[in-house]
Amino acid sequence: MTRRSVLVLLFEGVQSLDVTGPVEVFAGAGRAGGEPYEIRTASLDGGPVRTSSGLRLTPDCALSDAGPPHTLLIPGGEGSRCPAPGLIDRLREYAGRAERVVSVCSGALLLAAAGLLDGRRATTHWALCAQLAEEYPRVTVEPDPVFVRDGPIATSAGVTAGIDLALALIEEDHGRDIALLVARQLVVFLRRPGNQAQFSVQLAAQTARREPLRDLQQWITEHPDADLSVDRLAERTRLSPRHFARAFHAETGTTPGRYVERVRLEQARRLLEETADGVEQISRACGYGTPEAMRRAFVRTLHTAPAEYRRRFRP
Structure with a gap:
């Protein structure tokens, strides 16, 4: 051979x-x-x-x-x-x-x-x-x-x-x-880890047809550190929480909570890849609040801790 x-x-x-x-x-x-x-x-x-x-x-x-x-x-x-x-x-x-x-x-x-x-x-x-x-x-x-x-x-x-x-x-x-x-x-990354998602949250989820929900999707992406509870998101669309949750799922194919979770994870991954910011700073910027909350999200979804994820991107 x-x-x-x-x-x-x-x-x-x-x-x-x-x-x-x-x-x-x-x-x-x-x-x-x-x-x-x-x-x-x-x-x-x-x-x-x-x-x-x-x-x-x-x-x-x-x-x-x-x-x-x-x-x-x-x-x-x-x-x-x-x-x-x-x-x-x-x-x-x-x-x-x-x-x-x-x-x-x-x-x-x-x-x-x-x-x-x-x-x-x-x-x-x-x-x-x-x-x-x-x-x-x-x-x-x-x-x-x-x-x-x-x-x-x-x-x-x-x-x-x-x-x-x-x-x-x-x-x-x-x-x-x-x-x-x-x-x-x-002129490419050293490599994306194998468990990196194939495409971004906004590409993975359907784009809502109704303008308030479509605008909300973009706003969530731009404000991952905000209060993104269903009640607060419903207020922004002027819908009741129950109506909002049903409409969001019907038009995007996912729940508001799942969409927020994926947006925050994607943002955290990007900051780990592209910046030298510490894990604590990134966890706050992405709405996790604490490094431990961010670590749990990474382990649950990517089966690796944030520090290990960064090591794969940064020599």
């Missing part, structure tokens, strides 16, 4: 960024002073493929001619939802020869179809998580994280999450300094 080689599976309808994003990260390790990866691409029959955007990619070889890799990368794309005949069987056979198997976006559907995610935790693009859970009930689907590592198999969310996962693997292989240099070359 070639040490720390990377083989990328290509197929008709593959998402080009799912391929090139992680490949650029792995290629950057050698430029940053780490041991270079041997990066190759393969299609089922060795022939060229068209990406979902129309680009033509020519692989290095057929999958059957590729040697066992250290890392097998399975990208996503439209072709992962209707795979070519024989692709799943060949993937099932070939994946057992790799030390670790990595998927990006809807590539998780291919891994699940091959039975490689049975009994494991996994994620994929948020829009496909329900499909993954419904079609493959033996897979424990986690819809929120950017990526999930379960033993030798790692799955990631959409497109840029493949970059985060590749950076995490470089850090595992070569150490934090090399991963940091690669991230700087690509």
Whole structure:
């Protein structure tokens, strides 16, 4: 087995960024002073493929001619939802020869179809998580994280999450300094922790149709340190607390309390990532009141304490 080689599976309808994003990260390790990866691409029959955007990619070889890799990368794309005949069987056979198997976006559907995610935790693009859970009930689907590592198999969310996962693997292989240099070359974060949410609270929640509720959503985001109890929020919309709670849930798909909790957590995470403010100062600015209250919120949702969360972002 070639040490720390990377083989990328290509197929008709593959998402080009799912391929090139992680490949650029792995290629950057050698430029940053780490041991270079041997990066190759393969299609089922060795022939060229068209990406979902129309680009033509020519692989290095057929999958059957590729040697066992250290890392097998399975990208996503439209072709992962209707795979070519024989692709799943060949993937099932070939994946057992790799030390670790990595998927990006809807590539998780291919891994699940091959039975490689049975009994494991996994994620994929948020829009496909329900499909993954419904079609493959033996897979424990986690819809929120950017990526999930379960033993030798790692799955990631959409497109840029493949970059985060590749950076995490470089850090595992070569150490934090090399991963940091690669991230700087690509002008991205060292990496988002795997349990970071795939998208912001305002994107995750529906935008209310009625102007008072829509304006309130924005006001909550701008004032996480305010009194955001249901009674106070209802006053701002001139509705009774009961009517307000029902209307908010109907139009946003979540309760006022849950929305506030997520806004505060997102704001706290941003301040931990981008500022040098202390945990006590951040807890007050985000409406938690005390560092202990903020710590409990982090542990409950992210399974990590604020100090550990910051350490992952700041060298």
